[in-house]
Amino acid sequence: MSNKTSLKWYFNRLAAMSLGEIVLRLKRTITEPFVTKAIINEKLPYSSEEILASANTLIGCYPVDPCKIEISDSYLKEIITNADNVCEGKIILFNNNIILDNPVNWFRDYAHNINCPKKNANRINYRKPELVGDVMFIWWLNRHQHLMPAAIAYFITGNQKYADVVINQLQSWLDDCPFPLGPAWLTGIEAGVRMITWSWIFRFLFAKGKPNNCSNDFLNKWFVSIRQHVRFIDTHWAKYSSANNHIIAEAVGVLAAVDTWPRLFPEKNYKEICRGILKNETHEQISIDGVDKEQSTSYHAFVLELLINASVYDNSLKKYLKKTIENMTRFLNALSGEKGFVPDIGDSDFAVASGLIPRSNSYYYYVAAAACSMERNSDIKHVPLISQPNEWYCRNKPVNKKHDKSVYFENGGYAVWKNVLPSGVKVNLCMLLSNLGYGQIAAHGHADALSFTLQINDEPVLIDPGTYAYHNQKKWRNYFKGTRAHNTLVINGLDQADIKGPFLWANKYYVHVDYVVMNKDQFIIKAEHDGYYRDEMVLTHRRELSWHPLLKKWILKDELIGNGNYDAELLFHVHPDRKVVREHSNTFRIIGTDYNLIIKFSAHFQCRVAHGEVNPPLGWFSPVLGEKIPSPTIVAKGNVIGFDNIFTEFVIEKTES
Template sequence: MTDPQMGKRAPLQFGLDLDYRDPSSVGNVKNIWEKNRHHHLTILALAYALTGNKQYAEAVEEQLLSWVEQNPFPIGVNWTSSLEFGVRLISWVWIERLLRGTSSHKHLFGEGGALWSMIYWHQWLITQHYSHGSSANNHLIGEMAGLFIAASVWPVFPESAQWQSLARKILEREVSQQTFPCGLNREQAFSYQIFALEFFLLAGLEAEWLKAPFSDNYQDWVRRMLEVIPLVVDVGGNLPQYGDGDDGMALQLRPLGSSRLHWLFRLGRQWLNAHVPLPSNNSGVLAATVIGSNAEDKVGEVKPVQGSIGFNDPGLFVLASRRGESDEVLCLADAGLLGYLSIAAHGHADALSFTLNVGGVPIIVDPGTYVYHADPQKRAYFRSTKAHNTVVVDGVDQSEPAGTFLWTRQAQAKVLSWQETPDGGVLVAEHDGYTRLPNQVIHRRRLALEGKRLEIIDELLSVAPGLNQGGVHDFQWRLHFSPLCQVTLKENFCQVSWQGGSLGIYLDNQLEWILAHGEQEAGWYSRGFNLKEATYTLSGSARTTTPMSLKNYLDLSDED
């Protein structure tokens, strides 16, 4: 298997001994794994099911037979990750369903079919090497969903009932363990909210068809995961971006460019009576119809989201004015934990950061993820404090990184007050990430949205005030803009414009302000995994003593 981006061919050696994290050996392993999840083959199988054109079925057969030949058990990079086994099993289940009645189905899944040995070993390896301990995050969910679905659909092996029971037990446990009571995912990475939800929903539907449903408690947690999503999505349907995101999917049966949410909303309404909006213009109908819950949608019209809302358990707060209107202002602020479990694998050092969407357009953004193993320097930047809309002290991260998916000392954020107001909201919070520095520093931030004005007050405080000065520190205040924006800076005023709107930022004159664009540690945005583009970062710097107070505000009333 060759990574086309880096030109590296992964060695054919015992898979579990292969270090897939080493780009010098395997290249960018995500490039290899994504194609080997066989999402493209579920689309080809769906094309056959919709058209009856056997060329699509034959293309699936040809590629799967080639895959079996090139990936002998247990050799190579496709035998290294239990999550990949789980996702691939789900793809194969749907390929098998969609190709029924064809000679290709007989060759692949009939008696003596080419895939049965692979299907067995995928399930067996999951049971032997599923994620545990500090790594039992979304990977464990995907592994168990794949195992449950495969063992349920194909109960043909002596261990099938045992495998199904194990997977059901773990999924029942993890749905609450990895989800906050409000419904948001504990990894503090919204991309994994959707990824985990897909697995839980697909496994739950399989159990319904077996007439052996998951518990009411399981279904309630999945419903919560669905119903929280509209509360954090802007009027344009843009999903929040915070923490890691690698665009992973549990199953691909959607048209190119279609909504990631709408098929989930349709299935959630039908299966769980989830109170989520019914998508318009038949969006999501194809995947929802193919998967099908065989239940009538009785939910009816769901009232639109109104105003600001706070989620105390994950520490996420939505400050909004004109919610749901064409001129909506939506600020999403983070005052929560770094991430899930002891290593917080998919969290970013983004305490007290925020994003701002105006009229359904992202303006002030979280720069995203871009990459995992393939570029350690860029991996470090994109999850750093410098890459977020907050304050950097002495050039270091709020939390201490110790590896690609590992944080050691983690900043603890604390909400001091939260108030929803008729035209916005006020959040006051602080974090202790910089108390590890000499002359310990607390960062406290007040975000106040009132209509078209967002005020940001930052205080850099000494832990032990009154004992002379708190010491000299380098402070840096950062904002990152969407590539959709044109940004200019003149002295202490920053003008931001985009198609259909503009805002002005009035900047504290205690700092020296600059605009960066495409530099080493500023001016980058990633709209999806493996993608990056230059954009503007506004940065204000000062070397001074604590305590220090900064006041900046954004005004959407300003015109070009």
């Protein structure tokens, strides 16, 4: 980021702050040296032996002897394989196979072979990847969630080598990254997630007694660092425009620490503070029908797993959060097909709350399963056989609920239509009817108003292309969060809102829903957004999508309300595993398993298929942050005038396998 660009970003960021936030940030800047000195000088209130003696080593919601917990053979095999890889220094970060140094270099972006300078956190400009690497890789490494399989393997087998690798790496981190040194101390969310991870690692290591290689010197350093983490979070809560999933993670992290090591924090009632924060933030950030207002399915699942952890740590919160968890699970299950695919709407950074449930294609399913078990958990007297990762939190049968019905999340801004067509083809269509993101800066929202995704026979067909980049690669960050990367209409090549930074929007649009009718035989949605009602344009985009059972087709009508002449571009992004064939000048066939989807555009539009284009970007799919692969995007482009209607037809044909 050049100095000019940096100054422009700071100006735009300042413009998005309220007076209260500006005052808070100034106050923190002035007091930061004194706060930092106090945190550096943290001391233990009791001896490490006393703190250890009172520590909580219960596993999840199971108030039983840990020795009675059993694990299935298949899951044990998976855990041992992953734990052995950790012992050999082999881990996976964002789908990258990483070989760690011994000892681990906690300042290294192993994926791009760049070392971050060993500076205090407040002197690190993580927005300069050429100097520090991709900070996401460093942050995720410093969350220590890669150590979870080894901690679980030690708990199950008692094999000392697994405890050794965990304790040795933690000792290395404590030596190399004391507060406030390094990117691990840049933000409160990193400290919060690390606290959750450490809480579970500690419980697995100490549930059956103190590991042989655990010295008092190690415990002293670890416990001091835990106090420093909590003190750091308590003096740096994410507030105002930054108060999104970050403050929830921070509060759950503090809750994890005080529940696991209660004698570490005698001077302040942190549990009550965290209860207040979590009650307030879930009320503010989660719609009453259970949708995370950041408009990101990935962060929705992440926050849901955070709230599951909060329920494990605090029984009174468990009762309070019960309905929120139930509603959030309902939304996640509504989006999901039977094979567990959930479209990554909005930003996705592959975050997980604890490391118990690894980030994989099954993450959404396992989080929903854990939440469903929490709903039914009352007073568990025994532990069933643990056979999948979500069951460390809790297990009651049945572990998951299927939601095969259509659901309109009116407050959250999503309409999900699930149906079986007369031909026997299964359809899962999700239309986005939400405003842009959450809060003043809408950090993790994408400009995707009135876009929709489509699964057929549980295969993703029309998709949200993902995220790919966060803090670097401005061109690609802007593309993946911009309107052209979504299944909607683009006017004059503009996004529906103005991008002012990687996590900063201005002139945000609002969506108005005229009506939604969804049942087995009917599907019709009509809504509009004002994203092009700005600058010199006075234009509203109205979209109506309807299913016509007699014609056996969907008809999409895009209407432009306003005067003037405009360049319109209609885009449909197709999953890379599907094949796109052009049949006529304006007709395309998408070939899937046992079905074809035929899309027919208006005759006056010029149509083509984009695939892996670079300047400007188009035709890409990002399965995980930092990875992109070419995928087909069907593009229809033409000139339209105000009050013009654009019609597009969709027909699904059943085929033989």
